[in-house]
Amino acid sequence: MTDHDGAAPDHDGAAAVHNGAAAAHGEEAIVRPSTLAWVSRHLEPGERIVRADALHGGITAEMRKLAIGTRDGGTRALVLRTFVDPYYVKHAEDWLNREVGALTQLAGTDVPAPELVAVDPTAEHCEYPSLLMTHLTGRTVLDDEGLETRTHLLARQLLAIHALRPAERPRKYVTLTTADTVVTPKCADAAAWAAAIDVIRRPAPPYEGRFLHRDFQPGNVLFDVPPLGPTRITGVVDWAATSWGPADLDVAHCSTTLALLHGPRWGLRFPEVYEAVGGALAAATSERLYWLVRDALACSEEVREVARPWREAGRTELTTPVVEERLDAYVTALMTASD
Template structure:
């Protein structure tokens, strides 16, 4: 059976399936950066259904996979008892002891990623619901700090001022359950309805401001700085509560994308946003940082 997976991975998946069920096709899913995402079509007696396989192949993520995948599988099991539309975990091999690579097998959700339309209000409503989950995972980790920011070659005075504004201790915060990587690329839509939220490997405990800021930066890059600046308002209109020093978290997140947001740009271009060139993204990010500074 040639299904496009490593033999060890195929055997591991088959062992997780009910007797008589077999993988009949494997299709690469676009939009992933940290891992290989594959759709598996499965057939059994009188039934057929799709699954998703996440596998970490890059050495950095292979090293960290035991924590990342074990955490994601545990969170997905937790979310199964909530209203959050998340995948259902079926099997996990966090260290790649049986599969060829560290892997997580899960259900495939209806819908697709659509980066062409700004759906900030719907995203904000979903994020408010995520923040209501009564569970305390690990404390968040900042994804940049003042000494690691890669300042763009232009508008350096603006950028260095932004860096100076985060050169301090974080403001006091009230803890919430965070997705931690919530943005339009990790949300599935069927027309205008959210049908899935995916990629739960970074789930953390921290300020709601951090999730809001991360989604706002992505919206600014995808749809323009003005739209990104409006996202916090959408979140508050949906019932969410932010801290008194939201600017700190907004800048902390935006600076992590400097200088050109290339980490997300590649997957976004794969999903059809070929207009998001490095120059466009650097300009939007610079304008967004300027607006955040005020």
């Protein structure tokens, strides 16, 4: 999102490449020659790439799942992220270096994240800036069914991320959305949006710093949903925007996404669930409102980009007008609750 300090705004994130549901073969799945050679140099002796699947759903980068043939005749999977679009290539070095830093810090923790294999942030060896990492099992789940259970799992996982105390803190969070950049939907409640915009004109409230994912939402979380047995989280992906800041920011972002995917009441509910599982948010109602409104208004600048990958993932009813209506209803509900 625009408000996410310019870091890879994949609202659906890299999870698209991990779920395997949107794979495509053929020309778009071909790994470019220099990149192919680079990947091959980072495989174990006797291994080779036997298949590449292009996976859709991301916004900023091409994503491929690579099947690697092993010496014993088996296969394992890796994930290749490649920044190709000229706009994103300009930011790729920063994003990739930040993700490398995050994955390095996460290694050995209880947070299920990919393991770094190799990175070429300046395209010294590849045609374009690229990152190679391990593949995680599981899939993204964006359906309404089972949402209550997943909401509690999301809250517990986010709490575990906020509990991390890395040896080296990531950089302080940055927010770019201002009162002047907000895009008010045509369908919007003008009075509610004007009041919401006034909220973010204020200085940011004081906060206790936490390790933030900064794009934690259902599209970046992988689930195992067996026919029988409990649903569980198997991975969290897309760590390019990690920052140091208030837990409220991560909670607000997940709340906005839940509101757009499933309806405003789920956005309003998520902070309650986060607290119920042991999370701590800003004490004052006005301070909580600031972070919630800030993230919701940030989304106003990219509703079209946010909605497209959700439709590609099967939520075809989430057209841009529908998502705009849900965003308006959510912002209005936030402002009404604060009266």
